[in-house]
Amino acid sequence: MTTTLAETADLASLIAQQLAPRVNDIDLEGWYPEPFLRAVGKAGAFAGVVAPEFGGSGKGLADAIAAMAQIGEACGATAFMHWCQTACARYIQLSDNAAAKAQWLPSLADGSQLGGTGLSNTCKSNCAIERFLLTARRVDGGYEVSGTLPWVSNLGDDHIFVTGCPVDGDGRLAFFIVRCNQEGFKLVDAAHFTALEGTRTLACQFRQAYIPDSEVLAHPDTSAAYLARIQPGMFLAQLGIGLGVIRDCVRLVESVAKSHAHVNAYETDQADELNAALVGAETEVFRLAARLDANPPAGELPGLLTDVLRIRLAGGELALRAANAAMLHQGARGYLRTAAAQRRLREAYFIAIVTPALKHLRRELAKRDA
Secondary structure, eight states, rough: OOHHHHHHSSSHIIIIIIIGGGGGHHHHHOOOOHHHHHHHHHTTTTTGOOOOOGTSSSHHHHHHHHHHHHHHHHHHHHHHHHHHHHHHHHHHSSSHHHHHHHHHHHHHTTSSSSSSEOOOHHHHHHTTTOOOOEEEETTHHHHHHHHEEEEESSTTOEEEEEEEETTTTTTTEEEEEETTTTTTTTEEEOOOOOGGGGGGOEEEEEEEEEEGGGGGEEOTTHHHHHHHHHHHHHHHTTTHHHHHHHHHHHHHHHHTTTHHHHTTSSOOHHHHHHHHHHHHHHHHHHHHHHHHHTTTOOGHHHHHHHHHHHHHHHHHHHHHHHHHHHHHHGGGGGSSOOHHHHHHHHHHHHHSSSSSSSHHHHHHHHHHHO
């Protein structure tokens, strides 16, 4: 049997050969890098968050973050799609639904099934930042879901994603898998973005869409404990995107050091300072990932979440700082339409506003410090 590139090449080779040449197509033309996502899935880049008994490597969240950061050094948008895929898999892995694990995890781990995460509204509404946009009604053998989510990423007609919403008459949440080709559900391409345009971010319309119990990850009586399990890793893993973007921003600063040192020396942020902050952030991210990979007891999760919120805030702020420095050090060359510096600046702003946004993080930390 002929061995394909995706089966033999390491992640760096796949990035160099299949992703780096298409970065501007993703950013400017909205090209969705499905061939690359499927290739890195075959190469094992999604498998860390899935246990070996379900086709994964079991290497853990730290492995997923490392792969995400490596991808993010080339393209923040594609690193975000890696996060969507692995977040979806991890939600299922951490559920108590054995049938859903057997059904979905092997194909999510190897990239033959692509998936997204639709928990932005769930998380923000659960802490009273906005109202819930979906409602579920308990019916025989499952739930009927109605409403519209405006933006969910890494989607397509044959994709799945995970979301959650309150149940009528109960008030507590249910979490479940959505098939994008199921009856009562529709994807709508309703917006275009200044960054992340190639991420297949679409509106999701539910019209009494039926979710069977076989695809429910948590019912109301277990949903609070389930959310506590998934949130720390969900938020921490986003820094895989951030670390990749920051690493490349430091390189962009360094790349003009020889030619522009005489004037760039007067910029506020320098490469050595940014790199020191990056090393500190990476150390904390992987320390916390190791703790989460050790399956901490439920009693430790609130404290772990607080630590995650702190580093997620610091990492988001560092991404903005590094991207701003890259743009200023690069000068006019960074202002070109295809320049990496201005793309990194837009990607850094996305890191700052994706749920949980920096203002959301500050709000939650202020409540904890009160």
